[in-house]
Amino acid sequence: MQNFREMPNFIWSVADLLRGDYKQSDYGKVILPFTVLRRLDAVLKPTKQQVLEKIDQLKTMNVQNLEPVLNRITGYEFHNTSKYDVESLVADQDNLAANLIAYINAFSPNAKDVMDYFGFVTQIERLDRSNLLYQVMQKFAAIDLHPDRITNVEMGYIFEELIRKFAEQSNETAGEHFTPREVIRLMTNLIFNEDGSHDLTKEGIVRTIYDPACGTGGMLSVSEEYLAELNPDARVRVFGQELNPESYAICKADMLLKGQKPSQIKFGNSFSEDGFRKETFDYMLSNPPFGVEWKKTEKEIRDEADTLGMNGRFGAGLPRISDGSLLFLQHMLSKMKPVSLNGSRLAIVFNGSPLFSGGADSGESNIRKWIIENDWLEAIVGLPDQLFYNTGISTYIWVLTNRKSPERKGKIQLINATHLYQKMRKSLGNKRNELSAEDIAEITRMHGEFQETKYSKIFDNEDFGFRRVTVERPLRLNFLVSDERLARLQEERAFQNLATSKKRGTAGDVEIKAGKAQQEAILKVLEGMRSDLLYKNREEFVKVLKKAFKASGVDLGAPVQKAILSALSERDETADICKDAKGNAEPDADLRDAENVPLKEDIYEYFEREVKPFVSDAWIDEDKTKVGYEIPFTRHFYEYTPMRPLNVISEDIKSLEQDITSLLQQSILGV
Template sequence: MSTKHQELVGFIWQVADLLRGDYKQSEYGKVILPFTVLRRLDCVLEPTKDAVLARYEQLRAQGVQNVERILCRVAGHRFYNVSKFTFRGLLADQDNVKRNLQVYIGGFSPGTVEVLEKYDFDNQITRLDNAGLLYQVVAKFAEIDLHPKAVSNHQMGYVFEELIRRFSELSNETAGEHFTPREVIRLMVNLLLAPDRDALATPGIVRKIYDPACGTGGMLTEAQEQITRYNPHATVEVYGQELNPESYAICRSDMLIKGQDPANIAFGNSFSQDGHKDATFDYMLANPPFGVEWKKVEQFIKDEAARGHAGRFGAGLPRINDGSLLFLQHMISKMKRPEAGGTRLAIVFNGSPLFTGGAGSGESEIRRWILENDWLEAIVALPDQLFYNTGISTYFWILTNRKDPAHRGKVILLDARDHWAKMRKSLGEKRKQITEEQIRELTELYVDALKVAEDPAHPLHGKVKVFDRHAFGYQRITVERPLRLRFEVTEDTLAEIEASKAFTALAKQAGKKGAADQGELIAAEDPREPYRRALRRLVGRTWWTKAEFVKDLLAALATERLVMSAPVEKAIMAAVSVPDPEGEIQTDKKGNPLPDPDLRDYENVPLGEDVDEYLKREVLPHVPDAWVDHSKTKIGYEIPFTRHFYVYKPPRPLEEIDAEIKQLEAEIQKLLGEVTG
């Protein structure tokens, strides 16, 4: 930012001196930002103010209701004001400055009024008035010259962004939700756009950019500026959506100030209130909130997912407590078709979307969908402690549906975790920053990633790895081992049978039998008692085959003239069966071995590898009786980024550790000697 811009920001910042004491530092932005917007709009409209008022009166006299398009044309902008007041004019009536300011604000075009309402500006006006500060604040802003001849739209954008940055840093608790550090945005935009820089220099190009969680609009602004750096004559249209009212107001204000169409910034939840339905874009980028649940819009999202790929969430649904991959699916749904030019997009994630969710889960299915469609171009690991409200590791995911031939079928992993500089002063959790030189280096490394990965002599060769897109897929196989049992009857066995549902049900048959010929009641025997007598004859015995046990069981039951029902038989067999590695292998009616659930295991086999060959090589040498239940095999995808860049560091030699311990012991003894004399 130039010295002039810094001076202007500093002058505006002086308003904070008036607010000190009545406002917390973190609340300064609630006053200064909307007043800055108001003053800028006032200065922009000043040359055509009289013409707008005159035309407005004509239209009213003619009974014209829909005046917005006409007045915008007269004003020469996408907004206008039909009140008799100007910002300086408000100072003429100190006693009524609150009422007049409210009338002045109400005179703006509807879209502008909405922006100011989202700032909760009316409450701030009342608060300032009650504190006796309103007139002073208005007077201070009236001194600031924000006319377009003095401050261009481009310059005003820088000023406004600097104010946003300062207020975000004063409110570190929420800064990460609404404000991404500028150097992170710059790196992200560079990686997104750099592969297209030659194409972007084409005369007469028009490009649309979209951010579904745009916050205060920093990513949209940086992307627009980068494209115009490549091509000053390019036409760039920015679109976004934001859920937080204040961030939405700031973003739309920024659009107003820079001459963009503020109507392109929608308010609401991007999932359930898509403000750009059916629209597609050339570039998309986002830093959605990490680990935010989507329970509030759960039913809507499930209904949308039920539409399959005709909706936005057909690939799968992540767990309810993290909607990150929903944002990515939402963005993919807005890609242009490749034949229409295609799309590139970049999104910031924490580590969770890389690997959370096993084979068949929603997260895995989303990764599978992306990789099998060959949309994932790269993942870039960033340094930790880059963001204001979290110190966790973060990653850029960069996707495109128009890969060049050299990149097709490939995925780049770029490790930028060591590219950082320590900040002189921490801002919340942010203790590191990426310098301009490092941004340039990483951008060139990204553009040349395929060459660097093939060149072991390159100094950054170890920071880049290139994989086939299927390398992240795996087959989740179920390895079974046969159920081996012995059979024994003990006192514990009898107790287990007694407690079974089938055995308890027998008691309900107990009752009284009537002796009809004598008219007397005789107590009937408990139906369980014959079973007890029969089973007790078997206590203390062990059988190594099922057939032998069943033979002896039937013989014991025959002494009591009992015939087992299926439920009772099942209860008895469950109680007497004991897993034993030396026991008999149990089989089904077709003679196939039954699996032992307690010995069941799972293996991840690389996608494309023969499962049976894997079994022979990795499993059977250790458990020769194992087999794979192919009916349970699932396909999964995960991206174990850290594993691919892991470098083994051997522990220190024991001799070195031992010597260090002895040295410390000697120092402790010396200190103790000094204390005890």
């Protein structure tokens, strides 16, 4: 094998053995755990004999807790007490299944937990029944996955490629499991960019990194590698939580092999089962699933928001149920260290929706308002499309911190990097583009320099806020008693309800009969008012209406009067303004409009300039004014392209016509 990049294809060739006995969608259930097992076994092999000798020695000394001692021998946070390794297991073909299960059970709890989340014993038994176990074990015994042969970084790539293949076979989205490494590298650059030269190179520093949707652990691995490059003496502690069992198992195995504490990788949903409830972190990175609904955890999230408010994770607001992206961001912000402890920096990948979805005072807008007014949003980077495995849509990296540098305070930087990419030689799913090292360096430079350029725009926080102002116009109605309008009255619910009853039996029949009589009496009074007289003043018509009903002795309740006025009226711009009991103009709900007024602009100056000249009778209902925040990223980088002159277009059309004529002539002549 020429290089480690060929290894995933070689490992996946095991699928040839499984074909027929396994569905394609189940191949990964065998290949992934066997790959992890082979890696764990290769790591432990050099110290295998020492561990077995130490076990015998400790037993004679009656030592109960063997784990710390054996882990010191292996140099990792796990060990295996079985006499077997992969090669010796294959040598005993007749007892392979039983010995392999015993070997799995001989792992220390951390490593056994990994195999349990794969459901590995179930697959061993299934392979044994299909007479495939020995052949599969032979395949993996021939693969050398020792760290001297395959580094931890390379192993990460192998796991990710296997996951991608598994996702393709099972019609899952690979992007739910991992993020392209070059994107992670960019995110890592962005969160460390402000600290690299003075803080991260200090001797003996300890830093924590967290990902609440860690997948196979790519974010954690790349950020750990970055810090090691900057400062080999730095101590990095990584933490993560993952919902997918296979991804969790791979991530935990990866952390075991890197010497990280496996207890710092938790299984479960970060929203309903926060594995780090009381923890805070120096740095955080995440690529949560795009547009995934949070209905499964709705009760827990709403309960926390209602009970704890701003003392919990979701007090700022709840987004629409169909997209939980901003819940992840709120969750991460709740894990920020206080500024007195040097604060935190984080980066998260979103699609375009969190930039602008939701109107003023909606959950999404209130979350953006909370973030921006707390001055936590440092920068947003617009990425090229077709960069991720599971989607071709445009994506954005949000960079947030509670310890902005002095020059960034009160400011937000937008970076347009949609043009910085290179085409891949071979696409992977929806991923057809990738960021080169030069692209990453250019984006990092623009962020670090914090200067206004064609591709870097700097704004005040208030530039993204607006007031949603409700503009009212007066209600103007005319009134006429006519056949058409009387017919409309009989469709009004309040009028129809007169002849209904909730009572049963005779009492109900009596009530319905009385109601119908009242309906007939009302219509008789209105028939007597029939005329061609068009009233353009509601107060005047109401007086005439009440006088007619009083004279006839027919009782007119408020709901029925309202129904009559609704049925006998039509909007009329020439009519008088309808007024309420206090003499104020009554607004027309159908003419109601709204205007978004930037926070930096006076509402009434805007109103006089943009509204009054067109609707002179309009006014602002101040009780309905709401504050909202949105980030129209694309608008700020839009470049107008003027249309071509007509003479140029005309020449192009003539040229095309000549080409078509020439082709037709050639066709007719058979040339």
